[in-house]
Amino acid sequence: MGKPTGFMDYERQPRPERDPVTRTDDWDVYTLPLDENELKQQGARCMDCGIPTCHTGTIIKGMTSGCPVYHLIPEWNDLVFQGQWEEALKREHKMNNFPEFTGLACPAPCEGACVLGINEPPVAIRSIELEIIRKGFKEGWVKPELPEIRTDKKVAVVGSGPAGLACAAQLNKAGHHVTVFERHDRAGGLLTYGIPEMKLPYATVERRVNLLKAEGITFITSTEVGKDYPISKLQSQFDAVVLCGGATKHRDLNVEGRELKGVHYAMDFLHANTKSLLDSNLENGNYISATDKDVVVIGGGDTGVDCLATSVRHKCKSLTQFDIYGKKDDLRADDNPWPQWPVIHRVEYGQKEAAAVFGKDPRAYAVMTKKFVGDENGHVKEVHTINVETTTDENGHRIRKEIQGTKKIWPAQLVLLAIGFSGPEQSFLQKINVETDERSNVKAEYGKYKTNIEGVFAAGDMRRGQSLIVWAINEGREAARECDRYLMGETNLP
Structure with a gap:
């Protein structure tokens, strides 16, 4: 702890954002970096807490508290304060294979569990995390690290999202010959x-x-494994298989x-937009256009926010986002104490x-x-709607009463349906x-990741259901271990 009074001397300063109007004219990242002194x-x-809760991920009341990849947050915070950036990078990479992904696109449950956050704005952990890895690439500290010894084992990883990439990276470190299968034309999965360009650029992936x-x-x-590449060949050509295909079965809205x-x-809207953008800067027209349209986004989560940001860049006519819940308070409610994830009113970038x-x-x-x-x-x-009041019964089931x-x-x-996913695609x-x-997810015990089939493991959203990038990285790393x-x-x- 380099400065014992730092939490009293300095106010929280998150990454600044570009002007919200002018940035809608491009697809560049909407945030700006903090300088080194900041x-x-x-x-x-x-605070270098005696018992830090930021770097230990757990689930409290169904929500993530702390960092699931067990980031050594107090250590690299202090190293940044001391100016030891390369050492901070080593600490960062020790537990997280891809801090550039989480630094840009993670909702930062670490900050929700920060001890300082009990009565002050929490430490800007995610901003520090991102700038450590950015500096690492800029200075040339991030280099390919090949394993010293190769085994004769071959492993197939199905899916190249965060779980698949983390799993592949760890298995490769162990010396195995790893092949990652991805059904789309570019690796990276979701x-x-x-995730749109202005939030997580493909160049970063x-x-x-x-x-x-x-x-x-x-x-x-x-x-696509099971279609373009036979299952029988997958199991005969590899000594082990790890399923990391995600939870990509859409939740639907069954209304008239x-x-x-x-x-x-x-x-579908986000995927087509990014592919057309990367292929032709949208010139090929192979995307769902919001231009000059009244757009309604159904769903109040991050995917809905990404739809807002994409639609406004298309120059839509109007934009509305439906949230089935009422507006939250600006401060934690009494039944949402620290270190739970703070369920509060937020205004995200697309909003x-x-x-x-x-x-x-x-x-x-x-x-x-x-x-x-x-x-x-x-x-x-x-779109025809009605307002509702949502309550919870004694069994935890939500009840919606029309007003x-x-x-x-x-x-x-x-109309864009951003109401999440119900699990992995069952056909595969x-x-x-x-x-x-x-819940239709692959049956495999957390921490073990073994399926009912010999030599086949599963990790990430395909095993746990729709979740966060950091949980996917956590499971990919642990599945590689097993x-x-x-x-x-x-x-x-x-």
Whole structure:
């Protein structure tokens, strides 16, 4: 702890943001870096707590508290304050293979569990994390690290999202020959096609993938296992398989008019936009355009925010985001104490942009969609809603009560469903004959990751259901450890 009074001397300073109107004219990252002196001050705010809770991930009341990858946060905060950036990078990489991903796209449950956050704004952990890895790449400290000894074992990793990449990286460190299969044309999974450019640029993902290639990992893209690559070949050609295909089965909204043209899953909208942007800077037109349309986004989470930010860059006519819950308070409620994730009112980047462009926050609270209405050509033109009150019964089940007299009609030529995912796609799991649990996820014990099939493991959202990037990295790393133990009888992986 380099400065015992740092948390009293300095105020929290998160990364500044570019002007919310002008940034909607491009697809560049919307934040700006802090300078080195500012970062040192932010590192000095870390209290070096006797029992830090920021770096130990756990689930409290169904929400993540602390960092699931057990980041050595107090250590690298102090090293940044002391100006020992390269040593800070070593500490950062020790527990997290991809701090550039989490530094940009993680909701930072570490900050929600920061001890300083009990009565002050928490340490700006995520900002410090990002600038450590950025400096590492800039200074040339991040280099390919090939294993000293190669085994004769071959492992297939199915899926190249954060779980698959982390698993592959760790297995490669153990010396195994690793092949990563990805059904899309670019590696990265939802890191590439589920998070838009202004939040997590593909160049950032590509840089890390190229580094993994230089370390000896093979990537086979545009290849769907079970369709383009037979399951039988997968199991005969590899000594072990790790399933990291994610939870990509969309939750749907079963209301009247769902079949109308112009009603899309949010991920289809985001995927097509990013692919067209990367392929042709949107010139090929192979994307779902929001230009000059009244856009309604159904869902109040991060994916919905990404849809707002993308739509406003398309120059939509109007923008509304439905949140089925009521507006939250600015401060923690009594039943949401530290170190739980703070369930409070937040204004995210896409909401700031929509408010700046259209003059008001785009959110409509406690709104439930009743039906979609189309025009004579079968294209959506209206969304009909009613306000609801949400309560919880004694068994923890949510009950929604419609509020009479609150019916409303919203104009909409584009509706985006951002209500999450219900689990992994079942067709692939059925082909490989892997057992699933009551939630349709691959059945494999946390910490063990073994499926019912010999030599087949599962990790990330495919095993645990829709979750955070840091949980995917955690599970990918741990599944690699258990896979290495299976192959070699013992393991040195963490």
